[in-house]
Amino acid sequence: MAEPIRLIVGLGNPGAQYDKTRHNAGFWFVEELARRYSGQFLTEKRFSGEACRIQIGSESVWLLKPMTFMNRSGLATRQFADFYRIPVQQILVAHDELDLPVGDLRLKLAGGHGGHNGLRDLHAHLGADYWRLRLGIAHPGDRNKVVDYVLSPPTRDEEIAIRLAVDKAADQIALVLAGDLQKAMNELHRK
Known part of the structure; x- marks a missing residue:
C-alpha cells in the first residue's frame, strides 16, 4: 500500500478560451470529482489557484486547479502543499499526455517530465516523486x-474518449485515496 493521496492537482490553463482545449484535461478530471462529490471550487489567492x-x-481530499497557466503549475502546487504540510508522495497530478493514444490513461509514480511544461515546473518546485494520472490526447505527429x-479543442470523438477516461479514473478514486494505488492501476490500465 502506498501513502493515501491528500491533494489532487488538475493541470490546465485559466480562462474561457482554454476550457475546451486538450491541455485542460487535468482540469476536466478535478472538475468531475468536484461534480460527483459536491465540491465547490473557490479562488484561493494565497495558493494562486482554485x-x-x-x-x-x-476519506477527504483537496482538489486544486492552479490559475498560474500551465508552465507555472508548480508554484501553486508548492504553495498549497507547504501550507497544508502535504508530502510530495501524497500528491496526484492529473494532466494531458501526448505519448498516449486519445482516451488511454495511466497512473504512475515519479518519472521525467517528457517535455510537458506543467510537469517541468512541478519538477522544479517539488521534485519528481509525485503520482501522475496521465490522460491520453495523442500526438499530432509533428x-x-x-x-x-x-x-x-479535440474533435467530438476525441472529447468523448477523453471524458470517458476521466470518468474511468474518477470511478477508481476511492482506491487512490485509500492508498491502494496498485489495485487502482490494475483497474485503470485494463482495456
Whole structure:
C-alpha cells in the first residue's frame, strides 16, 4: 500500500478560451470529482489557484486547479502543499499526455517530465516523486504542431474518449485515496 493521496492537482490553463482545449484535461478530471462529490471550487489567492475539499467515503481530499497557466503549475502546487504540510508522495497530478493514444490513461509514480511544461515546473518546485494520472490526447505527429494542437479543442470523438477516461479514473478514486494505488492501476490500465 502506498501513502493515501491528500491533494489532487488538475493541470490546465485559466480562462474561457482554454476550457475546451486538450491541455485542460487535468482540469476536466478535478472538475468531475468536484461534480460527483459536491465540491465547490473557490479562488484561493494565497495558493494562486482554485481549490475545494471533497469527502469520498471516510476519506477527504483537496482538489486544486492552479490559475498560474500551465508552465507555472508548480508554484501553486508548492504553495498549497507547504501550507497544508502535504508530502510530495501524497500528491496526484492529473494532466494531458501526448505519448498516449486519445482516451488511454495511466497512473504512475515519479518519472521525467517528457517535455510537458506543467510537469517541468512541478519538477522544479517539488521534485519528481509525485503520482501522475496521465490522460491520453495523442500526438499530432509533428513536434512543430504540438503547441497549436494542445491549445485547440479535440474533435467530438476525441472529447468523448477523453471524458470517458476521466470518468474511468474518477470511478477508481476511492482506491487512490485509500492508498491502494496498485489495485487502482490494475483497474485503470485494463482495456
